[in-house]
């Protein structure tokens with residue numbers, strides 16, 4: 216064996232031993248050649264018990280047909296993202312998502328490797344969440360739940376604006392609240408999507424029925440289907456009968472946030488529910504009618520999502536029957552001062568302070584700033600300032616540095632240390648060059664007329680500062 220081979224092997228071994236996924240590799244006969252400690256933990260065995268032995272000898276509950284490793288050796292076809300729920304040798308219920316791949320050398324199968332992602336904790340958490348939601352949302356069976364008990368706390372009057380087109384948007388929201396058509400809400404992060412969605416629910420005839428919100432990006436895609444539609448006993452080993460969010464939200468509103476993170480096959484299933492009003496639990500045979508208003512939201516434009524194939528166009532057309540496009544804060548600058556005052560009142564109350572005004576140069580700065588985080592960012596800026604100030608007036612030194620240093624273009628003369636200013640200019644130029652070249656360092660360096668290595672070095676430095 217040559218030296219680099221051994222070294223490569225060592226490196227590979229230590230990488231595979233430290234990652235968070237379980238890894239189990241067998242040779243063409245089914246004898247284990249690699250087994251990391253995560254895999255051992257999932258299976259409830261010691262690594263030594265498995266290494267060098269045939270899988271069927273170590274895991275007596277498996278057969279040639281049920282072992283995915285042996286199956287892949289037989290078929291030479293990979294199996295991707297298969298959800299498995301099983302009791303391991305120690306009786307512990309384990310949930311994993313497995314990918315099993317054939318190992319081919321010169322067209323010959325020499326073994327197979329299985330990569331298992333542990334979802335046990337996430338699954339337990341999501342089920343706990345479902346149980347809790349089922350408990351606090353007894354559905355329409357409860358005669359008159361108190362106001363606000365539905366899970367939505369905001370009303371339309373909580374949406375603060377002085378902007379004419381934003382006021383029209385509020386009027387539109389009040390109107391569409393009366394029907395049950397699906398709604399698609401689009402707005403950049405922090406523009407108030409959730410605020411609008413909750414307010415619509417509370418202005419609707421469904422106000423005393425459940426309001427359930429689910430962020431589609433927050434749950435591993437392999438679990439999302441069961442969470443939304445429920446599961447039926449036996450749909451996979453270990454699955455129990457449980458209702459999904461559609462059933463829990465029955466009579467009310469289901470808010471699907473970041474719908475473009477929902478896997479496309481689940482989007483297709485959602486479209487069917489929207490079309491026929493029937494849901495079928497995962498693994499179930501019966502279809503049950505549900506009466507749920509769907510509101511979906513995204514913080515990226517639909518056209519972009521369709522083009523990038525994260526949103527099905529047929530689902531988009533169905534959802535977009537009613538749409539609400541919430542403009543970013545920089546397009547309604549008239550609201551900045553009004554919202555700032557609103558948040559000052561809020562934090563005066565929370566912090567027991569008596570802030571009464573914002574200095575003119577801060578207001579100028581706020582007008583010039585682009586607010587990429589929109590209203591949420593403005594709220595955080597006020598909260599942050601009110602944490603560190605003592606007097607009655609918010610002035611420049613209380614404003615978070617990334618806003619204060621953003622360099623507005625108004626008549627303010629805002630001096631800062633030369634070194635800092637130069638570095639900031641450099642950072643902005645680099646960001647701009649990378650944006651123009653889609654992140655291509657070689658081309659960006661050319662644009663900036665500096666060697667690629669220099670740009671690389673500067674980038675490393677910038678990243679270290681952040």
Ligand SMILES: Nc1ncnc2c1ncn2[C@@H]1O[C@H](COP(=O)(O)OP(=O)(O)OP(=O)(O)O)[C@@H](O)[C@H]1O
Pocket residue numbers: 373374375376402403404405406407408409410411514590591594
């Ligand atoms: N017009 C408004 N009036 C008062 N508060 C607002 C307004 N718009 C947004 N907010 C507040 O800003 C914060 C962010 O709003 P929200 O959570 O609805 O944003 P979002 O669009 O859902 O953001 P994300 O895409 O990041 O989820 C909340 O605290 C909300 O109460």
Ligand SMILES: [Mg+2]
Pocket residue numbers: 408409472
């Ligand atoms: Mg939101």
